[in-house]
Amino acid sequence: MSAFQNHGALISIGGAILYTIGLNPQRISSAREGRFPAHAIPAGLAYQRTGIGEHSVAIEATTFPHVTGGLDAYARLDAILKTQAVVPLVRLQGNYLGQAAGLCVIQSLEADEERLHPFDGVGRQIDVTIGLIMLPSTAGAFARDNVGSFGAFR
Structure with missing residues (x-):
């Protein structure tokens, strides 16, 4: 439970909303790659374009659950992971x-929980790292037929 009213949504991963107060995103990193295999030819190396590789996003967030809440968003993220749902970002x-x-x-x-609280055993500060794989727009039926969400947008 939070001592503050949730407002200032910054990121939504399915129904898990990361707020300014609550589970607060601290850093977002993105990685993409292109595939260019090399082939040896008499003149040296020839590179061939074979497409784009995986696009991954990592989000680091932190919360102080006894003051600002945020464990509800973590529980939704955990449920999305366990069901392997395809969700919008x-x-x-x-x-x-x-x-x-x-x-x-x-x-x-x-x-990563730090400084466990003596009354409930939950860390006073919880740092969360979320690793996402962005699906290509050509994912077709896989993406469209499996879109799910936990919770509703506010």
Whole structure:
């Protein structure tokens, strides 16, 4: 339970909303790759374009659950991971506009609790790392037929 009212949604992964107060995103990193296998020819090496590789996104977030809450968003992320649901990723942009970044799946979810509280055993600070794989727009029926969500957008 939070001592503050949730507002200022920054990122939504399915129904898991990362707020300014709550599970707060601290860092977002993105990695993409192109595939260019090399073939030896008499004149040296020839490179062939074979397409785009995996697009992964890592989000680091932190919360102080006894003050700002945030464990509800973590529970939703855990449920999305366990069901391997395909969910939309939405990011807040300037002027409170949302950018639909595309469909994604959660590949990894890590939590690091520090300074356990003596009354309930939950860490006073919880750092979460979310590893996402962005699905290509050509995912077709796989992405469309398996879109799921836990919770509703507010």
